[in-house]
Structures are given as structure tokens and as C-alpha cells.
Amino acid sequence: MHWETCAGHLLDGDRSLGATTAVAVVGLGYWGPNLVRVLAERTDVRVRWVCDLDPGRLAVIARRYPAVGVTGELDVVLADPEVEAVLLATPVFTHHELARRCLEAGKHTFVEKPLAPSSELAGDLIELATERGLVLMCGHTFLYSPPVRAVRGLIEGGQLGELFFVSSSRVNLGLHQRDVSVIWDLGPHDFSILLYWLEELPRSIRAIGRASIVPGIADVAFVTMEFESGLVASVELSWLAPSKLRRTVVVGSRQMVVYEDGAPEPIRIFDRGVVYKDPETFGEYHLSYRAGDIRSPHLSNDEPLSLQLSDFVHAVSTGQGDPRGLMLARDVVGLVEAAEVSLREGGTPVALEGNRVTSGAG
Ligand SMILES: NC(=O)c1ccc[n+]([C@@H]2O[C@H](COP(=O)([O-])OP(=O)(O)OC[C@H]3O[C@@H](n4cnc5c(N)ncnc54)[C@H](O)[C@@H]3O)[C@@H](O)[C@H]2O)c1
Structure with missing residues (x-):
């Protein structure tokens, strides 16, 4: 399957x-x-x-x-x-x-x-x-959420163009885990979504964060990833935020998407972007901004x-x-491990090869 x-x-x-x-x-x-x-x-x-x-x-x-x-x-x-x-x-x-x-x-x-x-x-x-x-x-x-599947469809269908970056926030006040950091708890959601969308492992990952409340258990983390394709991703995770937010922005050369879990319009597709004109043609570079329609596709309400x-x-x-779902699940664990290594090392980049952590500082 x-x-x-x-x-x-x-x-x-x-x-x-x-x-x-x-x-x-x-x-x-x-x-x-x-x-x-x-x-x-x-x-x-x-x-x-x-x-x-x-x-x-x-x-x-x-x-x-x-x-x-x-x-x-x-x-x-x-x-x-x-x-x-x-x-x-x-x-x-x-x-x-x-x-x-x-x-x-x-x-x-x-x-x-x-x-x-x-x-x-x-x-x-x-x-x-x-x-x-x-x-x-x-x-x-x-990975079974209709909006997440719809965004994958947009990426696969090329509507977004070249993907430049993905930025996500998954924060809320509460549900502190006793045994694991916020990266182990919330990171698997964003990491699994990224792997599902991009079908690519990052080549390196770094994380900074802090244990604000319970000593030794990070409750806020900022994780960044660089991919071979040039895409960069940032994931903000926290159990310590004034209100709940589960929002991901995907920015491509043609269109941009905002996915907000639980919102009445969970996906908004912005036909917006910037066109760069080569300095060789104009003497100096030229930017023109495209501000087209915003579309919110109808999605099923299936749980x-x-x-x-x-x-x-x-x-x-x-x-x-x-088997492929299991490989993804194993890769998600690899990303969490690598992010934890970086967190412990104060944010040094950790390289990944396959799903193995191949280097870290120290
Ligand atoms: N898929 C999702 O969206 C989602 C959402 C929340 C949590 N989770 C996952 O669900 C799992 C549980 O999270 P939670 O927040 O419900 O944790 P929790 O601490 O609230 O509940 C864990 C329960 O397991 C019981 N337990 C522990 N060891 C046991 C054992 N050996 N035998 C029988 N019972 C045992 C505990 O008594 C407790 O009732 C975690 O892996 C978490 O990451 C998934």
C-alpha cells in the first residue's frame, strides 16, 4: 500500500x-x-x-x-x-x-x-x-487531515511553483508532558507534515529553546531546517503561549498558502508573489509585486x-x-533526535544523512 x-x-x-x-x-x-x-x-x-x-x-x-x-x-x-x-x-x-x-x-x-x-x-x-x-x-x-492533504495536492500539482520556505507555529498554553520535551511532543506533527509534503529529508536541522517552567524539559523550541532543494523551514513549538495557534505558511514562487488548523477556512491560497527582473536588462534590479485573488477551497469535515x-x-x-508510512514514522523520530542534539548543543547545526544524525558539535 x-x-x-x-x-x-x-x-x-x-x-x-x-x-x-x-x-x-x-x-x-x-x-x-x-x-x-x-x-x-x-x-x-x-x-x-x-x-x-x-x-x-x-x-x-x-x-x-x-x-x-x-x-x-x-x-x-x-x-x-x-x-x-x-x-x-x-x-x-x-x-x-x-x-x-x-x-x-x-x-x-x-x-x-x-x-x-x-x-x-x-x-x-x-x-x-x-x-x-x-x-x-x-x-x-x-497526515489524514483534509487540509494537509489538500496542501500536498497543491505542491504536487505545481500550483505553488518552486517552494521557497515553510514556516509553522504550533503553540498553546498547557499539556506540559512530564517525560519529554516539547520537541518530542509537538514536533512529530510538523515534522510528519513536512516530510509528507516535501518527500525530502532536511540535510541539516538546528534548534534552540529553553525549559522555562520544569527544569530539564524544554517547553519552547524554535527548530529550523535546510533542505537540499534550497527550501528552508522553521517550526515554532511551545506549551507556553497565551493562546492556541496551529498555523503553517508555505511560500512558493507562484502562490502562497496559509494553513490554519481548526479555522473556519483552514486553507487560504494567495495568488501573490514578487517578480524579479534581472539587473542586466534594467541596469539595476527591478521588483514587481503581484497581488491576486485569495481562494479558500471547500474541504471535507472528516475527522x-x-x-x-x-x-x-x-x-x-x-x-x-x-512500509512507506513506517519509513516516514522512523524519519520523524530521526528529526526529533537530531533537533534534540542541536538543542543540547545550544543550536549547532546537525547534519542528517538518510535518517541518521551524522554530525553535531561535540
Ligand atoms: N495523534 C495525536 O494527535 C496525539 C495527540 C495527543 C497525544 N498523542 C500521543 O498519545 C500518547 C499519549 O499521550 P497523552 O497525552 O494521552 O499522555 P497521558 O500521559 O495523558 O496518558 C498516558 C496514559 O498511559 C497510561 N500508561 C502509562 N504506562 C502504561 C502501561 N505500561 N500500561 C498501561 N497504561 C499505561 C498512563 O496511566 C496514562 O493514563 C503520546 O504518544 C502522545 O504523543 C497523539
Whole structure:
């Protein structure tokens, strides 16, 4: 399955009538209940277990979904032969260990982003899933978002012209993570979107930031990337901002796009730009500004998480995973790692080759 076309499978309806996939959701903190909600709404899925170390969180879900089994032990889930797939929405640093246990128990596995706490461990999971012939998917939800897909269509179709730069801000007040920096928490969203749009890894990345509130855990970071094609990108990430903003600007030689997640018009395409006239023709260089129309295409309101889980259920029911999606998930982890190296080194550029960090200061 070609990963960027995954959502095309969603409504195929090619599962045999009445067949259901039995699943378990592990981790019921902020995000896990969303997985339970979306899965419980599907007629082709049976949520057989929910699992969390915290009995209070289990009790909340048990009240809402009385038919679902509750347990604090992943082993109980894994020992149930009816469970075909496990979805993990636990903290980042548990992803590798828990996903490995699921795969070893023969379960198809969905891991919330990022796939693993290092690209080496991400590679280990991918290898294990491939060896066992199991589906492994990472929860890069934004890749299923209609605006993100529409921007990719514009880039692919050449409407924007040569891409000059991308600049994004993902900031909000709150949801400080206890175990990871803001780069591990929010960076995977923007990094996955950039890789999906550009189909190119940056050749170098740098990051500065600071731990303003909790010592040792950066809550604001400014990450910049340079690409072989000449494109430059900047990503601002923060849990410490007066209001929520999720906005990305893509500037090309022909057109520019503003993508603002959650806005009534999530995409605005500006037919604007600058034309540079060669000094050889005019004696000195000449700039003329083009200010054309602003267009806001109609987009579907489909919930990205619902599209993504449809894809996962489809993959489980056909046994067909998505190797390119996994490569992207591993590359995202590589970018986070490299940005973290740069952050620790005070913002020195870190070169990337393939998805490997090849140099950093010190
Ligand atoms: N796709 C998205 O848009 C999106 C959005 C938010 C969070 N996430 C991801 O979801 C994951 C969880 O984030 P969160 O904000 O919900 O975290 P959280 O801390 O709010 O919740 C994590 C839950 O996992 C439970 N847990 C921890 N270890 C466990 C174990 N061994 N067995 C069972 N339960 C265990 C904890 O008790 C807690 O209830 C992270 O990977 C995060 O990056 C994804």
C-alpha cells in the first residue's frame, strides 16, 4: 500500500459483511479516550479491552462503555487470543517496550506518535513487525487531515511553483508532558507534515529553546531546517503561549498558502508573489509585486483520527501494512533526535544523512 494513498481505502467496504476486528486500547490519558470513542463507533470493530495503570482512568471508560473489559495488565490483553490488534496511547518512552511486547504476542499494533523514543528502536519495531508479518502503524494523525492533504495536492500539482520556505507555529498554553520535551511532543506533527509534503529529508536541522517552567524539559523550541532543494523551514513549538495557534505558511514562487488548523477556512491560497527582473536588462534590479485573488477551497469535515483508524482497521483486516508510512514514522523520530542534539548543543547545526544524525558539535 502506497502510504499517501491510504485514506483512499477507507470506505472500500471490502471487509466481509458482519466481520469485526477485536481490538484493545492501552493508555487512557488525554488522547487514548479519543481512540476508544472512534473505535467504539465502528460497526466493524469490537473494543474488547481497555488497559491503563491508573484505575481511575479505567473506571471512567468502564462507566461509558460497560461492555468493554478493563485491566491494568497488558499481559491480560496479550493473552486473549481474540484480540487481533492493540492500540497504544501511552507516554513516548513506553512505546518501544510495549509495542515490542504486542508484536511478540502476535498482535497487529498501532503506536501513537512518535513511533519510538529513538530511530534505532523505531527500526527495531519495524523489523520485528516485518519478520512476523504483522501490521505496525504510527499515529501521525495530521497526515489524514483534509487540509494537509489538500496542501500536498497543491505542491504536487505545481500550483505553488518552486517552494521557497515553510514556516509553522504550533503553540498553546498547557499539556506540559512530564517525560519529554516539547520537541518530542509537538514536533512529530510538523515534522510528519513536512516530510509528507516535501518527500525530502532536511540535510541539516538546528534548534534552540529553553525549559522555562520544569527544569530539564524544554517547553519552547524554535527548530529550523535546510533542505537540499534550497527550501528552508522553521517550526515554532511551545506549551507556553497565551493562546492556541496551529498555523503553517508555505511560500512558493507562484502562490502562497496559509494553513490554519481548526479555522473556519483552514486553507487560504494567495495568488501573490514578487517578480524579479534581472539587473542586466534594467541596469539595476527591478521588483514587481503581484497581488491576486485569495481562494479558500471547500474541504471535507472528516475527522482525521477516524480516517486514520479506518486505515488501520483496513490494514489489519487485509494483513497489508504500509512500509512507506513506517519509513516516514522512523524519519520523524530521526528529526526529533537530531533537533534534540542541536538543542543540547545550544543550536549547532546537525547534519542528517538518510535518517541518521551524522554530525553535531561535540
Ligand atoms: N495523534 C495525536 O494527535 C496525539 C495527540 C495527543 C497525544 N498523542 C500521543 O498519545 C500518547 C499519549 O499521550 P497523552 O497525552 O494521552 O499522555 P497521558 O500521559 O495523558 O496518558 C498516558 C496514559 O498511559 C497510561 N500508561 C502509562 N504506562 C502504561 C502501561 N505500561 N500500561 C498501561 N497504561 C499505561 C498512563 O496511566 C496514562 O493514563 C503520546 O504518544 C502522545 O504523543 C497523539
